[in-house]
Amino acid sequence: MAETETILILGSEGQVGTDLAARLRSVYGKNNVVCSDIKPSDEAKQDLGPYEVLNVLDKESIKAVFSKYKPTMVYHLAAMLSATAEKYPRKGWDLNMEGMFAIFDACLEHKVKRTFWPSSIAVFGPSTPRIHTPQHCVMDPNTIYGISKLAGERFCEYYHEKYGLDVRSIRYPGLIGWKALPGGGTTDYAVDIFHQALISNRYTCFLKEDTALPMMYMDDAIKATIDITEAAPELVKIRSSYNLSGMSFDPKGLATEIARQQSGFTIDYDIDARQKIAESWPQSIDDSAAREDWGWKPDFNMEAMVREMLTQLRNMGVGAN
Numbered sequence: 001m002a003e004t005e006t007i008l009i010l011g012s013e014g015q016v017g018t019d020l021a022a023r024l025r026s027v028y029g030k031n032n033v034v035c036s037d038i039k040p041s042d043e044a045k046q047d048l049g050p051y052e053v054l055n056v057l058d059k060e061s062i063k064a065v066f067s068k069y070k071p072t073m074v075y076h077l078a079a080m081l082s083a084t085a086e087k088y089p090r091k092g093w094d095l096n097m098e099g100m101f102a103i104f105d106a107c108l109e110h111k112v113k114r115t116f117w118p119s120s121i122a123v124f125g126p127s128t129p130r131i132h133t134p135q136h137c138v139m140d141p142n143t144i145y146g147i148s149k150l151a152g153e154r155f156c157e158y159y160h161e162k163y164g165l166d167v168r169s170i171r172y173p174g175l176i177g178w179k180a181l182p183g184g185g186t187t188d189y190a191v192d193i194f195h196q197a198l199i200s201n202r203y204t205c206f207l208k209e210d211t212a213l214p215m216m217y218m219d220d221a222i223k224a225t226i227d228i229t230e231a232a233p234e235l236v237k238i239r240s241s242y243n244l245s246g247m248s249f250d251p252k253g254l255a256t257e258i259a260r261q262q263s264g265f266t267i268d269y270d271i272d273a274r275q276k277i278a279e280s281w282p283q284s285i286d287d288s289a290a291r292e293d294w295g296w297k298p299d300f301n302m303e304a305m306v307r308e309m310l311t312q313l314r315n316m317g318v319g320a321n
């Protein structure tokens, strides 16, 4: 993309936003990437570049931010994840859907060149084939988050076909990174486990030991996010959302690998409501369309991801006291 892009990230303080902002600022320069979230930025990040407090349900403020910065590319990451949305269904639906419409409409009005909106493995449901879940198959999500993401995918395609909005999307698996914590998701255990491993060398998991889910290291997720957003339009053939796969494991498998790299680590289990959500999702994903269409290929397997997580969190001082 041109060096003169102005990029706006909505939800930049979240798990994906934190990593995406750092990466985009290193590529495009800090002043060309405008970050925004509903809350003020983390103090430690305050000199990193322009920042706006912005609620994606507040159309006036959206208009003001779009008019001020005139973004050419927009990454809309603000959403309520699966477990929290089950607690606050109406709020989750409103934030995920109305927020999406508000940002898509602003992108159209301000002639934004490229828009990115993430979907999720939560679009699948109990009747979906669970192993190597195909790109196109039965989709019957039974969580508010999954229903909102499936509806959102349909609107991505609709806005592209009917209004010409060049929006791109991928179905994120559970994302594992060290820069920021996830909030309110079913796959959050796969991040928390590393913090607890370094703090106390043990972890109590809220999913059963054999609950396999698709997962991905954050560097791969950021690579996919930027690659699909910057791909030539003709390469992006699926205009709803692409399946994306990195690795698949269950809590027992992850704990075994952590124990291999950090001796003495142990896990036990205390199952909660998130188990039911996890059981409605795929165990592994067929992402051949993303590989064929725009050259997707992950770099991290489970072993490499565990090594990176332990090393980076240790460097940050987690568990040092």
Ligand code: SER
Pocket (backbone or CB within 6 Å): 081, 082, 083, 119, 120, 121, 122, 145, 172, 173, 174, 175, 184, 185, 186, 187, 188
């Ligand atoms: N990580 C998300 C969640 O657990 C799924 O996309 O809600």
